[in-house]
Amino acid sequence: MSNEIGAKPSSDGDVGPVRDEASKREGVKSSNELTVSLGEQRVVGVFFVPAPPGPTLPHSVQDTRRTDIVHVSTDDLTRTSHIRKALIEQISAAKQKVLFCSFLFADDEVVRALCDAAERLHGGVYVLTALGKHLRAEVLEPDADADANTAKLQGRAKRHEEHLQRLAHAGVWLRSAEDCHAKFCVVDDETAIVTSANATQEAYESNPEDGLILCEPRAAREYGRLFAHVWQHLATLESTPGARLDVHSLGARPVPSWRALVRTDDIRPLTTLRGDEASLLGAAVEVIDRARDHLTIATYSFMGMEAHAIGAALARAIARNVRIDLLVQPRDHIEAQRASLAWLVALAPDRVRIHGHRRTHTKSIAADGRVVLLWTGNLESKHGWDNGIEVGVIVEDAGVASAVAGWTGGVMRRATHVALHAPSARELVEAGLPSALFGEWTLRLAPGTSPAQTVNALSRNAVELLELPNTLVLRCADELLLDVRVNETSRTIEMLRVRPVQGLMGSRSKGWLAATFLRIVAPPAAQRAQDRAPQQQRHEGRRKNGRRR
């Protein structure tokens, strides 16, 4: 992988007006014209590219060798949902009550099972989910999938709403607690299922997800106690059972002090319960610290770990020569994740392997096949460790830990993406990503744009051409985004305006500028002055002349 950053001077060799470090890699034809060669600039951090096609590995059911703890997962290859099947079996067998927590409800079969249970038990089915304003915040949050778009999110929200209607009508009591991302189900205080999967068809059929069925009444009761505490005291919205969904606020009420979850033998229920309990964080650090040889880690996202207690534990593990395999969803558009992954790889490039799966959503940490943490949050510093509501479980059992690690390893072997460390645009194209704007092009800057700063940004970053519904965008990392119009005939790129970084929702990559020679033309000085607003010109005049008092 080359570290060389390509830029060549213009033919006359005149450095021109650009005086910063980057300007040394540029040439100037005239006072208004600069050139930049693109292709060798590097993407910051770890970047994922599609994995080369290989043999399709079948989904394998992992045996924990225990009857009281069963590993369940989604077989995304055959779209077989072991998680859903287990949930429905447990719910259908309920004799007293069902406690179900999932911020999304978009799966027909689970909803039907819950409705049937409520009808059969004449109530006794309690659900924590996203209602009302919580629904808007959670269900409609941007999806990491590059194909995410408004229609998909709205469709999911609509299904969620329809299912809530059905649940309410069937006699299910719905409540919603802000920032509750926990996903678990407790039946009769006898069985608990902790899973990474939300109650959606995608989670049960398409996404790599897994979970543990805990047929241990003391552990199940602890999860039941947690559910009851959130449902009774922390929920702020509800819809009581009735003819229709009727979401309303719950009044303020006293919250009893929380007593931390209690472990039972080798099962340790865990939670992040806002400020009241953070046993998940301690457990994650503990599991990592206990690793002597190998950590199998799965997370949907990996961000902000550099200065986090878990990051510190990972660094300690690497310092102990522990090998790390990390499964993560390849969300290249998020710089924070690229940076965090790069930090981890940099700790020990030969012992850290990153695997990308475009749909993975599973979350677990298994140490040496001896102990495993399975939880509902992610390796993100800002969410789920000391705020929000998440659940998890540590099982100190080789059979269970091996089952989880084995299944995660299987997903890693079926990885859809390969991680590259700081690849250049050319390397990305060579790895299979599309290229764009090949050859020589002229970039005409918009009035008011600084040619020096533009050249500087282009010279230092790998450049990608993005497509938005009404425009094309040249993206130089998050440093500079330009709305442009491309004229293939004249091979001219006309800059329209500078775009804020936040304005890329729904964008699609047209390709990387891997072999592009850009001639940058600034607008004539006179035009620049004319194009400025008279008000702006007056201000500049004042600046020159000093401020009058």
Added chain:
Amino acid sequence: MRAPELKSVAVSLAEAGAPGLPTVVLAREAPILEVEFAGLEFAVEAKLPASDWAVLALARALGQMSPAEIDAYLGLGEVVSEGLARRLVGEGLLEEHSDAPVLVPPSAADSGIGGFFRRLFGSNAPPVETISSSVRPTTVARKLRESRASTFPLCHLSAGGIQALERGAVAQRRVRAARLIFIAEPLLFIGIVDEKRQKHTQHRRAKPLEPERVPEAFRVLDATFALPAEERAAACGIGECIRGFPGQFVGIDPGAQWEVRQLERRNNGRQEQQLALLIVAGFPSSDADGLHWRAYLRQQERTQDCPHLDAPQLLGQNLSGLANLLVALETDVQLPAPSALRGDGSFSLRCEGALLPSLLGEADSPEDTFLPALASSWGVGIRMHALPSSLEAACEAFYTFLHRREASLRRDFDGTCANLATSLITYWGQDPGLPSADQVASYLWRRPELRAALCMRRRHRDLVTPYEHGEVAP
């Protein structure tokens, strides 16, 4: 008329002074008609001036007198005495004395002040002592002087003069245009149209009814109004006075005309006839008939007592007796026998589950209701005290009432069930064996709108009790 409306009508009787809920209530709608009179005659009292009193008293003392005698006895002077005599004759307090009867056309007699007093006093007018010229009553009055004033006209006290003298006040005639509101059958005065509030409708008023459409009672209003006050009140509801007009009502100004219109109002963009509700209510009584009847009129949510209406007469013989009434009623329900009449004025009626809840009212607790029926032109309501004919019927009523207490069920399901059961058992005077709260919960699950209450009942059992020792009190 539906049961709730009948109940509403029956309850409204209390505001009109009814002693309690009636046993039977009959109601029928009657069109409201407006009668516009060109002139109604009223008598307004004014204080009798001292000079007038003195002249009238002299006339009573002398039997007959002339201006010369007024001057001679009272010393008022020739001119004043003659003027007083003429004015008092003009005002009808004195009458000119004539040996020969004077033939006056009837119309002139009616329109004059004398006619006014005749209409005012009618047959109650005090007898006027006829004094012959040859016989004068003795008096201790002495002439002050001899007068040279005129000896004509020779006058004596009129009926009005006698009244004025006795009361120290004189009745003055006032004629006013008026718009009165009635129902026609029976003729009953309802009120007056407030002209001040109706000015904007002057140009929109309905056309007067053609003569052939004018109800019979309105064709003879002049005769009806001419009746003595007590008889007039019985005939049309107008007694001594008409509310809104000062003075004593005398009748229609002779010769004045009146027009009859239907009263209309706009409702949802359409003109519709205004109606009043004529109500005849039968209250429990110790009479052999078992009921005491009274009439009321309900208009615009106000009910007023109409004591001057003969309620039994309004009903007719077929309906005014309880036994006859029960036979004459048309209803879907088998009516109870007169012997089922309870002491509180309601009828005991045992019924099945399909009927029982509706006969226990629409409130939160059971109460007497009025069973709708028909009798000729009347809508009839009979007050029922409904009892369950079976356990199933009792349960049906129980569940129906529980359904109405959703908020209470949410707060305290078991307590609400117990309270309602007590309420029903008390009302029925018997315990038919109502279901327990658990049985109720199981049964009511089929009603989605009650599921919140049912789930709230079990929430404590599901989410509190199992974990109680794990929570620390706030």
